[in-house]
């Protein structure tokens with residue numbers, strides 16, 4: 001895809017910027033044994049929670065009527081209370097992952113990204129990711145398979161979800177390379193261990209329970225498995241035994257023989273599992289990393305100048321050697337300028353398969369100051385002499401609507417609401433926006449991220465700055481839970497929403513108005 005695309009840009013960063021600079025979701029599963037709610041010797045791990053969470057959320061799907069699927073309905077307490085969703089893993093997964101949801105990333109997308117990151121960072125294969133899942137407004141019909149059910153029920157349940165018997169064997173084997181069965185959730189299957197290295201008494205499916213590998217199959221075929229759903233004392237709940245053996249062990253034997261076949265089969269089936277969504281939901285294309293990506297761009301109008309800063313990310317680059325990185329930018333009046341960029345950091349992804357180098361768009365450590373009247377229209381980068389301009393189009397930058405540093409607060413002390421103040425918004429002369437508004441990320445009554453817009457009134461008399469911009473203002477009083485609310489700017493020209501850059505601001509953070 002072509003930058004900028006707010007939704008794809010956000011999904012791409014959340015999925016690919018895993019460890020290191022700008023670290024996100026992956027920080028919670030690094031190391032893979034991390035249990036963010038108990039302790040790292042609990043026997044459980046967030047990585048395993050996130051994979052089971054994605055499967056159980058999806059497992060309500062019904063291919064006949066198109067209901068259910070990966071839609072984050074498992075976040076509802078009503079679904080979590082069902083016996084088919086025993087344990088607190090879904091609560092734990094929702095707590096961590098849904099915090100990464102935004103107007104561009106649904107909670108269900110964070111569930112998919114969480115599962116992918118857990119798998120990729122803990123030894124697993126790269127998994128194709130599409131975004132665009134839609135969060136359910138209510139629980140789905142039950143339908144997650146349970147260990148005491150018989151083989152026919154399991155074959156039927158997977159068929160309803162869209163998987164053949166062979167795919168069922170494979171998908172269970174792919175999931176059960178992680179984690180295990182916990183005493184508290186399944187006391188009839190697992191006793192208490194009183195083991196200081198497994199404090200929650202989890203009987204693991206294979207000997208490498210925080211690592212993706214074919215040990216689940218090797219140990220099963222060699223007869224050394226301790227999988228509590230294979231060798232459990234009560235044969236009724238030995239569902240893995242019935243499932244794995246249901247084709248005469250053919251699938252499991254092939255996985256035991258070939259870690260490559262196991263990994264590639266799991267990559268395909270995990271992707272299908274995550275892309276199983278309710279009828280009518282349209283997912284994006286498979287998101288691949290952009291080779292060159294400007295990020296976290298920020299612009300502020302400051303008295304005749306525009307303070308501009310941000311970063312640019314180069315995929316498949318490290319900082320082991322020195323690179324010469326330059327930003328070239330075009331202004332609105334035919335000029336071209338050049339700035340040399342310093343390195344900012346590196347990130348790695350997919351278990352070290354990829355690395356990316358970030359450079360700061362900064363001038364001597366501070367924001368870089370543009371003549372406001374000339375502004376900025378387009379960026380290109382030159383890396384070690386090679387031009388990076390998105391195939392000729394460059395990286396278009398919208399400097400039409402930005403916060404002004406003249407925004408200020410008239411009452412309320414820092415940290416002590418209520419706050420009364422004014423946001424000043426600089427609007428570029430000649431842009432003629434149909435609307436300028438504040439955007440605020442909130443949650444609706446069932447926890448889904450939504451954007452609430454507040455219009456910035458069009459001034460009767462534009463307040464010219466003499467520097468190519470006029471000021472529009474909005475007065476705000478913020479109290480209670482909204483006291484520290486953060487707002488980004490939005491604008492439309494002829495009904496088309498502009499892609500604006502700029503950090504969110506809170507009225508509590510702006511300076512005091514001059515008296």
Ligand code: HEM
Pocket residue numbers: 044045048049051052055086087088089145146147154171172174175176178179180181182183185186239243
């Ligand atoms: C017939 C199908 C399945 C049955 C009966 C089943 C059953 C179970 C049970 C009883 C647990 C223990 C949960 C706990 O103690 O909290 C478990 C854990 C787990 N399952 Fe499955 N499962 C099935 C299919 C799958 C599939 C298809 C996947 C993923 C692709 C999966 C992934 C996991 C993971 C990762 C865990 C470990 C959770 C943790 O350690 O916190 N399962 N499963």
